[in-house]
Amino acid sequence: MRLSPRQHHYLQALGIDVYKIRNTEHTGPGRQGTDLKSVPASTPAAGVIEQDNAVSAGGIAPQTENGDVAGWEELQRKVAECRLCGLYEGRTQTVFGVGDVNADWMLIGEAPGAEEDRRGEPFVGRAGKLLDAMLQAVGFAREQVFIANILKCRPPKNRDPRPEEVVACSNYLEQQINTVKPKIILALGRVAAQNLLKTETPIGKMRGKRYHYGDPPVPVVVTYHPAYLLRSPREKKKSWQDLRMAMTIYKEQT
């Protein structure tokens, strides 16, 4: 994996060490050009190996067909007008999601915060900046993935979503996933992971395993929420392991 200066910068922001190896054999890039499979098993858990002869990350996202533009617009309209639970009363606006509707990677968070509620876009606050850095570290720009939340409206004072709110919103997320048809889903944090995968297992126990969502099954990888990583920067190394695992699973399918 050859890293651009920008990726070096983002890995530094994540607290990840970069180890340099010269003249190693290259197994060839995948569709995104990021070949994490080429990182030997002996790679220090939290580090990344830079290979001089590898192709740099950050290629153009492959086009996938979903075609149903009218259905997507209809879904956006339904979300914008939604009053299925009480959260509509306190919102400035709904936060539908953002990114490439044909994306291979879909990232799912919990619910909009104050800044997201103001701007109508997920992950635009401090946690969003860190999420962007995490994406950059595996070679993606925010525009190349699709980012959504379990809830489309901000809960008051950012409290945890209530079960009835999750149920009311679940159809929207399901339709988003069915339209985007991602090759991998990254669940960001406990609330996203537990609600998506219908489990009460603590997030620490969910990490490092491969899950599936829906039928046909989409692989799901669980990682810490970026807001938690801001509070607990030592855990960033674990999130880097999760991202590498997600990339490995993704590459298996392309």
Ligand code: URA
């Ligand atoms: N946290 C989330 O889970 N989602 C957002 O959109 C912002 C912060």
